[in-house]
Amino acid sequence: MAQKEKKRYLSRLKNKYRFSIYNDQTFEEVWFLRLSRLNVMAVFGGFSFLLVSLVIVLIAFTPLREFIPGYPDTHTRRQIVQNALKVDSLERKLDYWQQYLTTLQAIVNGENPPALEAKLDTTIRTKQIVFTKSVEDSVLRTQIENNEQYNLSVNTSPTDNTVKGFHFFPPVRGEVTSSFNLTHSHFGTDIASAPNEVVVAVLEGTVTMATWTLETGYVIQIQHNGNLLSVYKHNSKLLKKAGSHVKAGEAIAIVGNSGELTTGPHLHFELWFNGTPVDAEKYIVF
Structure with missing residues (x-):
């Protein structure tokens, strides 16, 4: 059916x-x-x-x-994308600050920064190290030897308690790209030079700081006689440690581009007298 x-x-x-x-x-x-x-x-x-x-x-x-209820329009989707980018930027900024605080705590405690410890390879034994001279090393040694031929050994203490009483050695030869400006809180002089140029001490003194910071990269600071202080920032490598005694014209670092506040390979040089920043171009020919 x-x-x-x-x-x-x-x-x-x-x-x-x-x-x-x-x-x-x-x-x-x-x-x-x-x-x-x-x-x-x-x-x-x-x-x-x-x-x-x-x-x-x-x-x-x-x-x-x-026009469908609940579906985001063009403005809302654009705002969502912009908010996602802002959140990503904030996360990266927080990560940078966390690294900066961790590095600062390690330095205050007398320890090596974590970024530096990560670069150290503790698996290499000293017996396995073979010392060889590269072309770059030979060129650097020759350049340092030539610069140190003119080291100043005279007494660099001032005679009239002013900056004019000093006999400065140029920290590096190059072109001044940004001058001293108190109005814009620029307390130093930026000098652009050839890559891997040697940075030398302007006067005889003692290295009081040789470290790395997030904003200025590798920094070295020297205390001289007569309440004079010189600071060298954005280096690619430091050749002296804190506590080292240096002579005028002695190599202390290599010009670099380290730190967040740099715009290219150069040396940021600061000169402080009696706790006050002074214009180095008035006393040094770069």
């Missing part, structure tokens, strides 16, 4: 029907269409599928989707 009912239902779907349009006055058949239930279902099914597909395409690939 079920199969007979099924066949009967299918045959009904396939039965043809005639849809005619007549002239109301002459009863003449103007237009007709032969249809079956199956044809009607197929036509309406195909039309519904095309309609749904068209709506989906319009919503997915046109700005019409912004």
